[in-house]
Amino acid sequence: MKPAMQDDAPNSLPDSLSRLLDQPSANLEDAQLRALAAIRQQALTRHAERLAEPDTLRERLSSWLLLHALQVKRALAAAGFALVAGGGLMMVEGMLAEEEAVDIAILSHELPLESMLDPAFSGAVHD
């Protein structure tokens, strides 16, 4: 028996299927029961055959991903963190090395330090 709510809803199923579904199971005709049993048997046979077949690579990969979803997420998060942290460290090290090189260049140059401070510097450079 269909729920009352569905009586008011528009029916998008084909008429033949609707008629079949609207039949109470106890009232199915013998021919319909035999047809359903045959279809069920075919489906079970096909399912058994399919289970016996070796999995394709894609199926194995999908199964593995489903089984190891949490580990995959953790690995991706760890790889992302490592990438960001590594990139950040490299950038900081590069900046520090650059600063050291600049300091050495300033100190070993003949120009006195006071000439590099404003306003002396700006005046001389923009003349």
Added chain:
Amino acid sequence: MIKPSQCLALLMMLAALQAQASPPPNPRWEQLSSEQQSVLSVLGSDWDRYSPDKKQDLLNLVPAYQKLGPAEQINLQQKLKAWADLSQQQRDEIRANWKKLQSLPNKERSQAIARLKQNTDASMPGRARSTHH
């Protein structure tokens, strides 16, 4: 799969190795190597009152010092005390101005350096090559 306890042990080992390999972050003068003391000798009397960051900045100069020519080493030695006495802001200002200077085309840079030397000589006749603050 690594267990949390194994991960913790690994982290502790890495931390121990790091602590063993790294120099102290705030070394006293006596803790410096003889090479570091030699290069930074003009700072010996003031070293222990410097901040850890300043100490690290100064220690970072030591490896590169050995690669400098004699004249450049003298320049560095003469400026080192004044450099260490500058504030962080002044050092940053000098670094920024140095980068500006280096970004100029060769001819303009040479002219600017000549003007800077001339101005400094005019304002401080007979100066030593150091900044006093």
